Amino acid sequence: MFDALTDRLSGVFDGLTGKGALSEKDVSAALREIRVALLEADVALEVVRKFIEDVRPKAVGENVIRSVKPGQQVVKIVHDALVEMLGGEGEPEGLRIDNVPSIIMMAGLQGSGKTTTTGKLAKRLKEKERKKVLVASLDVRRPAAMEQLKVLGEQIGVDSLPIITGQLPQDIAKRAVNAAKLGGYDVLILDTAGRTTLDEQMMSEAADIARIASPSETLLVADALTGQDAVETARRFDERLKLTGLILTRMDGDGRGGAALSMRAVTGLPIKFLGTGEKSDGLEVFDARRIAGRILGQGDIVSLVEKAASEIDEEKAKKTAEKMAKGVFDLEDMLEQFKQMQRMGGLQGLMGMMPGAKQAKAAMAAQGMDDKVLKRQEAIILSMTRQERAKPALLNASRRRRIAAGSGVEVSEVNKVLKMHKQMAGMMKKMGKGGMAKMAKAMGAMGAGGLPGGQSMDPAAMQEAASKMAGKLPGGMPGLGGGMPGGLPGLGGGLPGLGGGKKKK
Numbered sequence: 001m002f003d004a005l006t007d008r009l010s011g012v013f014d015g016l017t018g019k020g021a022l023s024e025k026d027v028s029a030a031l032r033e034i035r036v037a038l039l040e041a042d043v044a045l046e047v048v049r050k051f052i053e054d055v056r057p058k059a060v061g062e063n064v065i066r067s068v069k070p071g072q073q074v075v076k077i078v079h080d081a082l083v084e085m086l087g088g089e090g091e092p093e094g095l096r097i098d099n100v101p102s103i104i105m106m107a108g109l110q111g112s113g114k115t116t117t118t119g120k121l122a123k124r125l126k127e128k129e130r131k132k133v134l135v136a137s138l139d140v141r142r143p144a145a146m147e148q149l150k151v152l153g154e155q156i157g158v159d160s161l162p163i164i165t166g167q168l169p170q171d172i173a174k175r176a177v178n179a180a181k182l183g184g185y186d187v188l189i190l191d192t193a194g195r196t197t198l199d200e201q202m203m204s205e206a207a208d209i210a211r212i213a214s215p216s217e218t219l220l221v222a223d224a225l226t227g228q229d230a231v232e233t234a235r236r237f238d239e240r241l242k243l244t245g246l247i248l249t250r251m252d253g254d255g256r257g258g259a260a261l262s263m264r265a266v267t268g269l270p271i272k273f274l275g276t277g278e279k280s281d282g283l284e285v286f287d288a289r290r291i292a293g294r295i296l297g298q299g300d301i302v303s304l305v306e307k308a309a310s311e312i313d314e315e316k317a318k319k320t321a322e323k324m325a326k327g328v329f330d331l332e333d334m335l336e337q338f339k340q341m342q343r344m345g346g347l348q349g350l351m352g353m354m355p356g357a358k359q360a361k362a363a364m365a366a367q368g369m370d371d372k373v374l375k376r377q378e379a380i381i382l383s384m385t386r387q388e389r390a391k392p393a394l395l396n397a398s399r400r401r402r403i404a405a406g407s408g409v410e411v412s413e414v415n416k417v418l419k420m421h422k423q424m425a426g427m428m429k430k431m432g433k434g435g436m437a438k439m440a441k442a443m444g445a446m447g448a449g450g451l452p453g454g455q456s457m458d459p460a461a462m463q464e465a466a467s468k469m470a471g472k473l474p475g476g477m478p479g480l481g482g483g484m485p486g487g488l489p490g491l492g493g494g495l496p497g498l499g500g501g502k503k504k505k
């Protein structure tokens, strides 16, 4: 998401934290580099200027330069300023949906992701907040637009307003509001038509709809890949529509991310969500603290744990945890780990959220380690019989040959999987019950605001905690092509225990 920026900044920070003492000159040089890094990431000039102005006096202060770890102090100051720029401390404000029905209007340029995001929001409100949701397309321009929303609604199990062709958007808006009232819906989401450029006709149509529906949320959906244009779009829409928040889509793309960073500072509007994929679950609540952590390469353990919690099958997790507590970890369990990792977005998805992910990613790429390998290993285990999976000792040479043939690999690959399993099982045994509980606690402390108000956030301590955690996990799956850094795949092994532990509380 912010890869290039993260790279640049970690370079600057490495320079700072590597030094015992810092002079004012060191800090100024670092600030210059941070300034360039932000500009290169496409953060608006005015925003960068203000950012550096905020940071400078704090970073060159006596108490910083004289402190024991000046570099880390500077990192913390930058972190706090970044949080401020992105939206400030504190929990992200949710959507205002306290009326019945609450109306959410989606606005934005053509192709910015309004319809997709309408679906994502509807799914989220339905599943996470148990709301009864109605979606309605007011897009009468693009012939297939209404059909698109209808199909999307069917996919996620959300009702959509019946289509009546030939109606004006204003009339559809009225009909939708009525239908939402009569149908006892908690939330009505209005998906509007977009144009390629801002024009008066589109604006007045949107303003009409806003007047008719008086939405409690008017959200601008903007494509993060369009950079500074997105910021300008937000400004212009806000003049006419009185926006209540922003949603930035395509954050999964390899854009420079700067638009996202400028958005809040320039418009004063809160960023509410990020779109992170084409699928209906590619939506993330925007949390300034977490995003700042990600940008600074501190990883985003909170997102990771949340994602794990939503993807993990509680029943299976509990079973695995119980087995592990007894020191049992068979090939069936390992298979389950692989599947879980894939559900969580595969290795790449996981890595993006881990502290120190940059180095780990590079190391993995260098070793040709990717999700395909994971799939292959899964295929190997799937070629075994149930008994073999439960009791790997059964796997003699002829059985191994059969499995290799069955999964289309060399016998040496099968051996690698078995070796890896042996190592993981060994680690699991060592960790036992105590290790798991400790780890769950460590993750909890790092996640759920365990760092009081972010005030004591010391990036170094966080790194340390994270690497300790990684150390506890069954690290290095050598079978996967030689020493994995930081025991990442082990995370898959660790997480089910976490789920199980949580449930028992």
Ligand SMILES: Nc1nc2c(ncn2[C@@H]2O[C@H](COP(=O)(O)OP(=O)(O)OP(=O)(O)O)[C@@H](O)[C@H]2O)c(=O)[nH]1
Binding pocket: 108, 109, 110, 111, 112, 113, 114, 115, 116, 117, 139, 142, 145, 192, 193, 194, 195, 248, 249, 250, 251, 252, 253, 274, 275, 276, 277, 278, 282
């Ligand atoms: N990668 C990625 N693609 C997205 C995201 N959000 C939307 N898309 C894709 O962007 C394209 C356009 O999305 P739509 O939701 O149809 O956009 P729209 O604003 O409704 O477009 P119009 O109705 O034509 O104005 C689709 O191919 C979506 O799959 C996102 O967060 N990430």
Ligand SMILES: [Mg+2]
Binding pocket: 114, 115, 116, 139, 145, 191, 192
């Ligand atoms: Mg659309």
